[in-house]
Amino acid sequence: MKDSIKIERPEQCCGCGACVNVCAHNAIVMREDRAGFMYPAVEEDLCVRCGRCVDVCVFSEKQKGANGESAVYAAVNRDSEVLRGSSSGGVFSALAGAVLEKGGVVFGAAWTDGLTLAHIGVENEAALSRLRGSKYVQSSTGDTFRQVKKLLGEGRTVCYAGTPCQIAGLKAFLGKEQENLLTVDLVCHGVPSMKMLRDDLSYVTGGKLDDVEDVRFRDKRCGWGTKGSVAVGGSTIRYDAGTSPYYFYFLKGEVYRESCYHCRFPSEGRQGDITLGDYWGVREALLSQMDGVDPDMGVSCVLVNTEKGRQWFEAVAPTLSVAPSDRQSAERRNKQLTSHSVPLPEHQALLDGYLEKGYAAFRDGSKKHVKDHLVRTAKNMIPPKIKRKLREML
Numbered sequence: 001m002k003d004s005i006k007i008e009r010p011e012q013c014c015g016c017g018a019c020v021n022v023c024a025h026n027a028i029v030m031r032e033d034r035a036g037f038m039y040p041a042v043e044e045d046l047c048v049r050c051g052r053c054v055d056v057c058v059f060s061e062k063q064k065g066a067n068g069e070s071a072v073y074a075a076v077n078r079d080s081e082v083l084r085g086s087s088s089g090g091v092f093s094a095l096a097g098a099v100l101e102k103g104g105v106v107f108g109a110a111w112t113d114g115l116t117l118a119h120i121g122v123e124n125e126a127a128l129s130r131l132r133g134s135k136y137v138q139s140s141t142g143d144t145f146r147q148v149k150k151l152l153g154e155g156r157t158v159c160y161a162g163t164p165c166q167i168a169g170l171k172a173f174l175g176k177e178q179e180n181l182l183t184v185d186l187v188c189h190g191v192p193s194m195k196m197l198r199d200d201l202s203y204v205t206g207g208k209l210d211d212v213e214d215v216r217f218r219d220k221r222c223g224w225g226t227k228g229s230v231a232v233g234g235s236t237i238r239y240d241a242g243t244s245p246y247y248f249y250f251l252k253g254e255v256y257r258e259s260c261y262h263c264r265f266p267s268e269g270r271q272g273d274i275t276l277g278d279y280w281g282v283r284e285a286l287l288s289q290m291d292g293v294d295p296d297m298g299v300s301c302v303l304v305n306t307e308k309g310r311q312w313f314e315a316v317a318p319t320l321s322v323a324p325s326d327r328q329s330a331e332r333r334n335k336q337l338t339s340h341s342v343p344l345p346e347h348q349a350l351l352d353g354y355l356e357k358g359y360a361a362f363r364d365g366s367k368k369h370v371k372d373h374l375v376r377t378a379k380n381m382i383p384p385k386i387k388r389k390l391r392e393m394l
């Protein structure tokens with residue numbers, strides 16, 4: 001008889017769902033803790049003590065990167081509509097489109113009924129738009145790892161995009177390298193819980209949570225940056241660090257799952273065949289090689305980590321404006337490529353406050369940071385072209 005999965009400290013579990021998917025007896029369910037983060041719980045009467053859930057859990061192990069030295073690029077999707085709906089340069093959609101063209105299935109995070117974020121599989125271009133765009137909250141993988149295994153068994157091509165811990169979980173679940181599987185991981189600094197986001201949306205919409213139709217964390221109508229919008233009851237309201245205490249604390253790195261503060265992926269290797277992020281601070285020297293792209297519409301940072309990743313990236317390159325870059329330039333304004341988030345001293349007090357007083361802790365706490373809001377707003381008001389010029393001069 002073997003042990004079943006047990007989470008002794010919250011930082012040991014990233015919530016990837018590999019254990020839930022691997023249990024042939026459906027003895028594991030994900031349960032919400034008081035802050036709204038999901039953790040596996042074993043239903044003892046169903047468990048046969050096979051130990052498979054323990055074996056599949058790789059989060060606390062030293063990670064093996066998928067790769068050796070990654071090739072690094074700046075890239076932008078040439079389709080302006082796709083680019084507008086994407087958070088960065090729209091490279092995810094280019095890869096996903098190529099997989100769909102082969103009759104494949106693409107998995108990614110989408111808003112589902114009742115405003116939850118879950119991974120779903122899509123099989124056509126129209127549905128792909130649901131996956132587009134970064135949603136800054138944890139996505140539930142549900143039973144998608146099992147779905148992937150079934151599809152691969154049927155000979156279908158599959159693309160799975162998600163956070164590095166989700167890709168590591170999927171790979172551990174599948175057990176061996178799969179020829180027809182393309183994995184895409186994101187540069188990631190951490191995820192808050194769905195409960196926190198729902199509390200926040202209730203606050204920013206004045207209690208109209210049930211009427212929320214869409215949430216965009218990155219709305220390019222406001223340029224390439226961290227300004228978003230919420231569609232509610234037929235109107236659109238601004239959603240950014242100035243209007244939302246949740247978004248404010250998200251950007252400060254104060255409200256993540258505990259595992260995110262202990263995440264090994266930035267330093268121990270990328271998990272996907274391809275890694276995607278924002279190419280913040282992309283220099284004119286690179287932009288000048290990219291057929292006159294408008295950098296204010298977003299530029300992707302692409303890390304090609306494996307031979308399979310190289311083949312897929314080459315296949316979609318004609319649909320992109322691409323310039324070769326290097327790791328050092330990409331890391332310059334993106335520390336998430338090298339190290340995990342580190343909480344400030346107020347993190348624990350904020351979390352304790354949230355457990356005690358609920359959302360009021362975020363609302364009241366963020367009011368104390370009016371100066372930070374003002375500085376951020378002032379910075380956002382400087383046109384991106386001028387910001388770039390200033391950076392080039394420094």
Ligand SMILES: Cc1cc2nc3c(=O)[nH]c(=O)nc-3n(C[C@H](O)[C@H](O)[C@H](O)COP(=O)(O)OP(=O)(O)OC[C@H]3O[C@@H](n4cnc5c(N)ncnc54)[C@H](O)[C@@H]3O)c2cc1C
Nearest residue numbers: 086087088089090091092108109132133134135161277278
């Ligand atoms: C929580 C989170 C934190 C991030 N932090 C950084 C960062 O610090 N630095 C950086 O450079 N880039 C970060 N990114 C990545 C960046 O925001 C873009 O997602 C990435 O550059 C891909 O952009 P794109 O334009 O190619 O495609 P997009 O269409 O914008 O990408 C969408 C893809 O992201 C997936 N996705 C969206 N939300 C989630 C989610 N919550 N969980 C799992 N998958 C999701 C979708 O399934 C889809 O595959 C983060 C993304 C997320 C979701």
Ligand code: SF4
Nearest residue numbers: 013014016017019057
């Ligand atoms: S497999 Fe994933 S969800 Fe399950 S215990 Fe490990 S980290 Fe948590």
Ligand code: SF4
Nearest residue numbers: 023047048050051053
């Ligand atoms: S030990 Fe086996 S049966 Fe029990 S929860 Fe884990 S995988 Fe399921």
Ligand code: SF4
Nearest residue numbers: 164165188190260263
């Ligand atoms: S920071 Fe690490 S643990 Fe947290 S969501 Fe991202 S990959 Fe997962």
